[in-house]
Amino acid sequence: MDTNFLTPYRFHNGLTVKNRIVMAPMTTMTSFHNGMVTTDEVAYYARRGGGPGLIITGVANVEASGKGFEGELSVASDAMIPGLARVAAAIHQDGTRAILQIFHAGRKSNHKILRGEQPLSASAVAAEYPADSEVPRAMTAAEIDQLIADFAAATRRAAAAGFDGVELHGANTYLLQQFLSPHANRRTDQWGGDLTRRMALPLAVIAAVKQAAAAVERPFIVGYRLSPEEIETPGLRLADTLAFATAIRDLVDYLHLSMGSYKRSSLNDKQDTQPLLAKFAAITAGHLPLIGVGSIERPADAQATLDLGADFAALGRELIREPNWVQKVAAGDAASLRVKLSPADMAELAIPPVMQDYLRESFGEVIHFTTNARAVADYQAQLAPMEGFEKKL
Numbered sequence: 001m002d003t004n005f006l007t008p009y010r011f012h013n014g015l016t017v018k019n020r021i022v023m024a025p026m027t028t029m030t031s032f033h034n035g036m037v038t039t040d041e042v043a044y045y046a047r048r049g050g051g052p053g054l055i056i057t058g059v060a061n062v063e064a065s066g067k068g069f070e071g072e073l074s075v076a077s078d079a080m081i082p083g084l085a086r087v088a089a090a091i092h093q094d095g096t097r098a099i100l101q102i103f104h105a106g107r108k109s110n111h112k113i114l115r116g117e118q119p120l121s122a123s124a125v126a127a128e129y130p131a132d133s134e135v136p137r138a139m140t141a142a143e144i145d146q147l148i149a150d151f152a153a154a155t156r157r158a159a160a161a162g163f164d165g166v167e168l169h170g171a172n173t174y175l176l177q178q179f180l181s182p183h184a185n186r187r188t189d190q191w192g193g194d195l196t197r198r199m200a201l202p203l204a205v206i207a208a209v210k211q212a213a214a215a216v217e218r219p220f221i222v223g224y225r226l227s228p229e230e231i232e233t234p235g236l237r238l239a240d241t242l243a244f245a246t247a248i249r250d251l252v253d254y255l256h257l258s259m260g261s262y263k264r265s266s267l268n269d270k271q272d273t274q275p276l277l278a279k280f281a282a283i284t285a286g287h288l289p290l291i292g293v294g295s296i297e298r299p300a301d302a303q304a305t306l307d308l309g310a311d312f313a314a315l316g317r318e319l320i321r322e323p324n325w326v327q328k329v330a331a332g333d334a335a336s337l338r339v340k341l342s343p344a345d346m347a348e349l350a351i352p353p354v355m356q357d358y359l360r361e362s363f364g365e366v367i368h369f370t371t372n373a374r375a376v377a378d379y380q381a382q383l384a385p386m387e388g389f390e391k392k393l
């Protein structure tokens, strides 16, 4: 079988990556109350550094109002840099590159997480999922200017901490996606309106972040993650996100989809059975690399992801269960890959106790515990848990 995913990749700006396997961003829920890195978190990344070409961290908020859940990383102040530097160093083993994922949760937060403050968003419209989502406050023009500056400052801090790049989290219904979405964005000023106008905020953030990246004196990459569709009406449809991908394909260094299955086709248009990955690959080819993701467990899945047109294959849950995935496959030992998670292996896998709880409570059916007979195979034909947040955290 082909294992093209073990070949290196060179970005336009000269950054080289040793293979095409990416660790998908996965929050560990293990940071301190203020978003500072904990030693448990460093150990979790150290256990996984060295195999994948790229490791993308769990998401970090760029300002306090952007915190989406307890135990989330923060990159909102310079005080966070020393801890983040420990994460980058833990990832940087045997040439693995480190990417910090950055975001603002927007309306996907609540007043408890925000210590009494009302969540912010493009407009004062509550999310449909989960049903008890709070109504956010529409951001003022000054707050939007501040947000753009905060994304740039977060990028500067990521570089200072030694990361090789940042990923803008424009997926999973968080704030960047909220501005793009006709459901969350009902503004009538320069940041809202038709699709072109709803792209204005993500484009302004990309421009500011690229400017900060250009000031880094080594190759530093800026990736963008997006969710291909929303299921509410009004909501983002495939035509919107394909147009957005076209708009940014010469602006960022990679495009990363957020999907529960790399094979998935449209959620809204069941007649259209072409895999979404192939649709986005048609847009990214010759412009920028594409990262595919979703239920990749075996080498054949990673190869199939590349065969559909992706340049990288991101593994999420599988790298929780099997930190030595790349080393085993490279050694011809795919037979020993662990595709199930035993509760007895948690310590050996350096999974922090808070994350163990989170995996049991929010991902019990899909993390593939050896002890759970009701486990579902993959997230095919449904939103992945983080994509729509149907469970309240």
Ligand SMILES: Cc1cc2nc3c(=O)[nH]c(=O)nc-3n(C[C@H](O)[C@H](O)[C@H](O)COP(=O)(O)O)c2cc1C
Pocket (backbone or CB within 6 Å): 024, 025, 026, 027, 028, 057, 058, 059, 101, 169, 171, 172, 225, 258, 259, 260, 261, 293, 294, 295, 296, 314, 315, 316, 317, 318, 363, 384, 386
């Ligand atoms: C425990 C856990 C935490 C996650 N946290 C994030 C996150 O912080 N940012 C993000 O973009 N996606 C997050 N995701 C989604 C994953 O990046 C990935 O898209 C999803 O798990 C599908 O890939 P998989 O089937 O290989 O697990 C998370 C997923 C899991 C299981």
